[in-house]
Amino acid sequence: MSRFFYIFSIAITVAGLIFLATMGLNYSVDFKAGSNVDVALSKNITLEQLKPALKDLGISHEPDITLGENRVNIRYDKELDSNQDEALKAAITKLDDKASFEINTVDTEMAKELARNAIYSVLISCLGIIIYVSIRFEWRFALAAIVALVHDAFIVVAVFSIFRLEVDLTFIVAVLTIIGYSINDTIVIFDRIRENLRFGKQKTYEDLKALVNKSVAQTLMRSLYTAFTVFIAAFFLLVMGGESIKMFSLAMVIGLLFGAYSSIFIASPLWLLLKKRQKQTVKSNPTKV
Incomplete structure (x- = not known):
């Protein structure tokens, strides 16, 4: 069902881009004087x-x-x-x-510095994740993981833009936390795919697709339990917490839902798509011995 989820995520992304281009974000005084x-x-x-x-x-x-x-x-x-x-x-x-x-x-200079540091923190964290996943796995895993992370972070940003919710420093903290939880879920699934690759023989793309489905199924309950456990804590912070952490809690609730979604339905199918193209490239350019 990967095609359906690709279309769903692309539709949300396009809608978010339209709202961001037309309405922008409702920045707090943290990011403007x-x-x-x-x-x-x-x-x-x-x-x-x-x-x-x-x-x-x-x-x-x-x-x-x-x-x-x-x-x-x-x-x-x-x-x-x-x-x-x-x-x-x-x-x-x-x-x-x-x-x-x-x-x-x-003041104006402090607001600019806070905004600049917020952008740097997100970019540096994403770069660190790319390097880590590339070393531990391979670049296809890293690319699939970073697309899923950007997807999760952008969905949260889009929701805040659509509903004109205030973006402050706690929002940036929430985005970085979401990235951490999302990559954790994704790494667990990728690790199971790598283990199954090691002990299986995949001669065709259908074999590889079956392996990915098997790996996702084997880690599915673990992924859902992890997301649901943290979701409960974030939800009650949202409902019962103070005003100062309201936006943080809301961003966490949205991010956790889409983080679990992207780990299962975006990252793994995207790696499969990249792997399929690799096999096609190898078939069209066989090495002569």
């Missing part, structure tokens, strides 16, 4: 109460406001100075005298 004010409240405050209070602060640009249960997040695309910080605290304290504040400000 500005100030993020997280307020814990003793009671709920409505937008009708909050907006007039913030207008009197003398801040020229409009904030992005997110209300939660006894919590409000206020994000400015420009940095607030100390006087503006104190004025904002005073305005909200008039609405709730028990409010507590956490203010994070990132």
